[in-house]
Amino acid sequence: MKRTILGLLAITSLAWLGGCSSVGQVNAWEKGNLAKPGMTFESDPLDQRFTQHIYTSKENSSGGYGVGGGGCGCN
Amino acid sequence: MKHLYRKTLPLLLSACLCGSAFATEVGQMAPDFDLPGRANAVKLSDYKGKTVYLDFWASWCGPCKQSFPWMNDMQSRYGAKGLRVVGINLDQKSDDARDFLKETTASFDVAFDQSGKTPKSFAIKGMPTSVLIGPDGRVISMHSGFKPEHKTELEQQIKQALHLKD
Numbered sequence: 001m002k003r004t005i006l007g008l009l010a011i012t013s014l015a016w017l018g019g020c021s022s023v024g025q026v027n028a029w030e031k032g033n034l035a036k037p038g039m040t041f042e043s044d045p046l047d048q049r050f051t052q053h054i055y056t057s058k059e060n061s062s063g064g065y066g067v068g069g070g071g072c073g074c075n
Numbered sequence: 076m077k078h079l080y081r082k083t084l085p086l087l088l089s090a091c092l093c094g095s096a097f098a099t100e101v102g103q104m105a106p107d108f109d110l111p112g113r114a115n116a117v118k119l120s121d122y123k124g125k126t127v128y129l130d131f132w133a134s135w136c137g138p139c140k141q142s143f144p145w146m147n148d149m150q151s152r153y154g155a156k157g158l159r160v161v162g163i164n165l166d167q168k169s170d171d172a173r174d175f176l177k178e179t180t181a182s183f184d185v186a187f188d189q190s191g192k193t194p195k196s197f198a199i200k201g202m203p204t205s206v207l208i209g210p211d212g213r214v215i216s217m218h219s220g221f222k223p224e225h226k227t228e229l230e231q232q233i234k235q236a237l238h239l240k241d
Contacts, residue, residue, distance in 0.1 A: 028202045029165035029194050035135040 099197045101216060105129070105208045106196040110163065110186035113176075117161065117186035119208075126236045127208040128160045131194050134175035135166070138221040139203040143179050145226055149233060150183040156237045157210070163188055165202075205229070207236055 026034075033039065042048040099106060105127075109118045119127070130146060132139035150160040160183035166172040167189055176185065188194070197206060201219035209215050215236050218229060234240075 027191065027194065028200055028204075029131065029133060029191055030167070031202070032133060032135045032167055032171075 099206070099214055099217070101214050103214055104212050105206065105214050106193075108163075108186075108188070108193045108196070110188050110193065112184060112186045117184055119161075119212075122159055122161070122208075123212060124210050125157050125159045126210055126233070127206075128158060128233060129197075129206040129208060130160065130162045130203055131165055131197070131199055131205075132162055132203045133165045134171040136202045140175075140179060141223070142203055142205075142221040143181060145221075147180060147182045149230065153233060153237060153239075156239060158233060158237060159184065161186065163193055165189075165191060165194055167191075207232055209236060 037043075037045075040048060042051065105119060107119045109116060111117070119129075128146070128149065130139075130142065132142070146160045146162065149158065162181060162183060162185045164172040164185060164187045166175075166187075169187055169189060172187060194204075197204070199219070203219075203221050205218045205221075207215040207217075216232050218225070
């Protein structure tokens with residue numbers, strides 16, 4: 001009985017989570033504010049690029065900083 | 076009970092994973108739009124019979140800016156052959172777009188869509204996105220992003236759509 005309830009709870013929460021897939025999605029054309037220079041962590045674009053280059057090679061992942069490479073498809 | 080799980084779980088999981096999945100695909104009719112332009116309204120159905128290079132852009136998008144000289148070039152080179160470059164601006168503030176157009180020449184038709192209805196109907200995923208539409212109104216190809224090394228391939232597609240030989 002306990003397992004059934006737990007299972008049902010897991011399924012319900014999964015279904016709830018699934019609802020998030022259609023809520024709060026930022027479309028590519030809505031990233032105008034995210035593209036502003038003030039939204040980056042560093043002020044110097046060249047320096048940021050340099051840091052990101054090292055980070056990418058060390059961590060084997062890229063993107064998430066500003067718009068370029070952040071999934072906007074413009075990089 | 077176990078049987079019930081086995082049957083419903085995959086179904087539930089797939090229902091969770093797929094959000095709204097619809098997109099304009101190659102070969103399909105391009106969804107029509109009617110948007111305000113710089114002077115007159117810009118309507119896709121008005122371009123019937125022409126090959127349209129539709130480009131979604133915004134003032135804040137760097138690669139979009141890079142693509143403008145190339146699009147001007149395409150319009151002037153293939154305009155007489157039946158190509159019409161149409162740029163749809165997606166800035167949420169129209170002033171941003173107007174400021175951008177003051178310093179960047181666009182010698183092609185420009186339309187403004189602040190609501191984002193058109194990119195939604197085309198289901199675009201990146202900025203800029205270009206859609207090549209044939210004279211019959213069907214989508215020939217879609218391209219996301221703009222890099223200088225894409226130019227030759229994109230031009231090739233335009234040439235092919237216009238039935239031009241190299």
